[in-house]
Amino acid sequence: MKQGSAVASMKDLFIKTISGVLLLFFLISILVSFNISSTTVQQAVTNISGEELFYLFSFENSYSEQALPETFKEPSLLNWAFTVATNIDTSDLRTLLGRELPGLAAFDGRIIVAGEGANFANLPFESSPPLQVLLEEREAASNEMEDNGDYVNYVYDNQNEITSIGEEEVNILIHHTHSWESFLPHLNVPNDNPNLASHNEVNITLVGERLGEELEKRGFNVVVDTRDMVAELHQRDMEVHQSYDLSREYVKEYLDETEFDFIFDLHRDAARRENSTVEINGRELARPFFVIGESHDNFERNQMHATKLHYMMEESFPGLSRGVFGYERTSGRNGIYNQDISEFSFLLEIGGVDNTLEESFKTAEIVAEIFANYYLELRKSEQLN
Secondary structure, three states: OHHHHHHHHHHHHHHHHHHHHHHHHHHHHHHHHHOOOHHHHHHHHHOOOHHHHHHHHOOOOHHHHHHOOOOOOOOOHHHHHHHHHHOOOOOOOHHHHOOOOHHHHHHOOEEEEEOOOOOHHHOOOOOOOOHHHHHOOOOEOHHHHOOOOOOOOOOOOOHHHOOOOOOOOOEEEEEOOOOOEOOHHHEOOOOOOHHHOEOOOOOHHHHHHHHHHHHHHOOOEEEEOOOOHHHHHHHHOOOHHHHHHHHHHHHHHHHHHOOOOEEEEEEOOOOOHHHHEEEEOOEEEEOEEEEEEOOOOOHHHHHHHHHHHHHHHHHHOOOOOOEEEEEOOEOOEOOOOOHHHOOOEEEEEEOOOOOOHHHHHHHHHHHHHHHHHHHHHHHHHOOOO
């Protein structure tokens, strides 16, 4: 009887082993058929908020649930699992229709952090006209430009209000990949065509110069590159979509000569006034936001710094920042924006086509103040290389 029992046990173990192996292969085949990529999993995990993370911790430690606000709603684990398995977000129809409707590619960005009013309907988008259009000469509105450089309506009226970083040597490079980006109120062109908001002098480089001045007031060493990128592209026989390749060359040339701690690529968005402007404390301000290129390995570091700066802006000036937006490389997008060069490389957009220079200058002043405080936090926490 004992020998027969041992044989039966061996048979039972053999059957269970074979069944387990077959089940494992079956599960693997299902996972492969769902095409769960590492990128999909990474995006799903990235989209878990801090509150949702505490909720997950509460399964192991009930005390974690005490950190959740009363307004917190339990997330749907079924929806999250469905997103991971199918790459379809039930709250975002673009993930279901995007492959069938090519026009949705213009709105393929990811909202990393949403500022006030930010949604998929008003995502920032690149609207760069062809080089031949940019080469056309446009007349600046002289009556609007007479006082250019003499704006004195500062946000921080008292010099004692601004933050100083002390005597430490900190180098910042500000450049403009799309230097032609201008503002309709300063041009003699129709206001109904954002693509006409380009000029070889009256453009975003003026805002870059103001940002540089404000950073220098706070103790930074700043270099502002104001070169005419349209002329450079034309001379090189390059197209507009190659502008990031060209600016990459120039940034690397600067880095070969000087060790820059931070890099800003300054732009203005194509958004109209209703999305690009906010009134705070009686002042009309051009709204800033950050763009993250997600098609390089270390974009999470760029994202972390930009997100922190967004929240610091919101703490001091609620409603100012439009948020932080991420883009992968597609046929219409660069997807890296030269941010792989440094984790402290920022693509910062200030305002839109309908903003004035004064509105953008005021925002540049705020950005400089917030950044000075952020730098001091980085230095204190020893996060600098």
